[in-house]
Amino acid sequence: MFLQQLVNGISVGGIYALIASGYALIYSLLGFSNWAHGEVAMLGAYVALLFTASLQLPFIAAAIIGIGGAAIISFLNERLAYRRIRENKAPTMFLMIAAMGLSIVFQNGSMLLFGAKFQKFPPIMPVSSISIGSVHVGVLDLLTLAVAAVALIVLEIVITKTKFGLGIRAIASNTATAGLLGINTNKMFALVFAIAGALAGMAGVLLGLKYNVYPTMGNIGLKAFIASVFGGLGSVRGAIVGAIVIGVTEVMVSGYLSSGLRDLITFALLIIILLIKPSGLMGVSVEEKA
Amino acid sequence: MLKINNLHAAYGGIKALKGVSLEVNEGEVVAVLGSNGAGKSTLLNCISSVVKPTEGSIEFLGNLVPKHDYDVVGTGLVHVPEGRQIFTHLTVRDNLLVGAYLRNDPKGIKEDLDRVHKLFPRLKERENQYGGHLSGGEQQMLAISRGIMARPKLMLLDEPSLGLAPIIVNQIFEIIKEINKAGTAIMIVEQNAFKALSICDRAYILNVGLIEKTGTREEILCDDSLSKAYLGE
Numbered sequence: 021m022f023l024q025q026l027v028n029g030i031s032v033g034g035i036y037a038l039i040a041s042g043y044a045l046i047y048s049l050l051g052f053s054n055w056a057h058g059e060v061a062m063l064g065a066y067v068a069l070l071f072t073a074s075l076q077l078p079f080i081a082a083a084i085i086g087i088g089g090a091a092i093i094s095f096l097n098e099r100l101a102y103r104r105i106r107e108n109k110a111p112t113m114f115l116m117i118a119a120m121g122l123s124i125v126f127q128n129g130s131m132l133l134f135g136a137k138f139q140k141f142p143p144i145m146p147v148s149s150i151s152i153g154s155v156h157v158g159v160l161d162l163l164t165l166a167v168a169a170v171a172l173i174v175l176e177i178v179i180t181k182t183k184f185g186l187g188i189r190a191i192a193s194n195t196a197t198a199g200l201l202g203i204n205t206n207k208m209f210a211l212v213f214a215i216a217g218a219l220a221g222m223a224g225v226l227l228g229l230k231y232n233v234y235p236t237m238g239n240i241g242l243k244a245f246i247a248s249v250f251g252g253l254g255s256v257r258g259a260i261v262g263a264i265v266i267g268v269t270e271v272m273v274s275g276y277l278s279s280g281l282r283d284l285i286t287f288a289l290l291i292i293i294l295l296i297k298p299s300g301l302m303g304v305s306v307e308e309k310a
Numbered sequence: 311m312l313k314i315n316n317l318h319a320a321y322g323g324i325k326a327l328k329g330v331s332l333e334v335n336e337g338e339v340v341a342v343l344g345s346n347g348a349g350k351s352t353l354l355n356c357i358s359s360v361v362k363p364t365e366g367s368i369e370f371l372g373n374l375v376p377k378h379d380y381d382v383v384g385t386g387l388v389h390v391p392e393g394r395q396i397f398t399h400l401t402v403r404d405n406l407l408v409g410a411y412l413r414n415d416p417k418g419i420k421e422d423l424d425r426v427h428k429l430f431p432r433l434k435e436r437e438n439q440y441g442g443h444l445s446g447g448e449q450q451m452l453a454i455s456r457g458i459m460a461r462p463k464l465m466l467l468d469e470p471s472l473g474l475a476p477i478i479v480n481q482i483f484e485i486i487k488e489i490n491k492a493g494t495a496i497m498i499v500e501q502n503a504f505k506a507l508s509i510c511d512r513a514y515i516l517n518v519g520l521i522e523k524t525g526t527r528e529e530i531l532c533d534d535s536l537s538k539a540y541l542g543e
Contacts, residue, residue: 199379203408205380
């Protein structure tokens, strides 16, 4: 029972981590909370659903289209909404408000387009769980875990080991100087939004598979937000750790205590962490010397 | 190599430059001197396309400087900004590698890393520390070294002495001389006029957006317009 819950918890955490890492990436570059990020996940799920349920494409192909769609939507958000605000040198608060607006538009738009009802992906697994000894583990949970782990490891390698990643880290540290040294910041912002969108799309499809697809499923973005505050705003690694802690905690609380207490405990955990370490679990705090 | 003609620039409604013309030739060290608010930093920001001039032209090696700041460094012109502006969350090594961001010659980059480490052994010792953990002087060394990593033909230096102890300032100016000897032209903007005059070939005195005086080092040292620019009439 416990092991089963643990796998379930880590896989939920993996989904949170996919959203939270993109969220943290965007925060680290632009210093604002992209409230529309959860809706990007939702739209990715709908695109995939559309292609597999209505157009009868094989699931894998539909999932890839959904992920690509989410990347494009995220890219367009930056291109059409956020870039204008940045170029007008408006306060970052404006970016956050624009993001909230986008989130509302996306939620209500998909309500109009797809209806408010819960929709399901056609089943993709021949069996729903496998047994190892006396432990039953959901196949979908294992799949989620594997996909999230691979995606996040690749992301981590890209950020820490490649030249592209060096550029991202330089912009996050000092945007103006990164530009002076030849980094095309606009191009990098666009790419980062696309990558964050793809990760969110992945999360949306996995979430849709695990539960349902519906217009307000993007509210999971709030959980990802908490995860990334928990881990330290702007730190991708922190966001991943935070997401897994929160995923496991939620599943354990629902399983052993009561699902009504789930969110209460999550927020209590957040408050405790912020009281003890305000910069979050792995928040970057390099103080600047004169 | 650098030709600035009748440059005007403004922040909001305030005119910071009101028709500046100047030149930097191959191999030279040129100082632009002037008190706070004379327009020195604005001048450098125009050259590196951070600020768009309202009038006038800037040519580097016969071409107008590119429109976007991120295209400027590729032409061989690097700007080491005021206040050092190092990447505090990146290691010293990564800071240097960002300086070489547009280069695709791993061998040359390695050579320049070695060169920088020879100029500033402290940076080698502190290679894996965060930029933000360096002292002010080390940060200035890092900012200059990061500029070297771009392998520039012309280096713009904005107030390299700012906020540093005299002994560190001397050290940094020695290095600037060495960088110049190795073939990079230098345009240095300084409030610390006498320090800058100790290494430059020629100087311009900038006063509220206008070039007030220009000449060789000796001419400027003998002229009273320098003290006027700093102390008023």
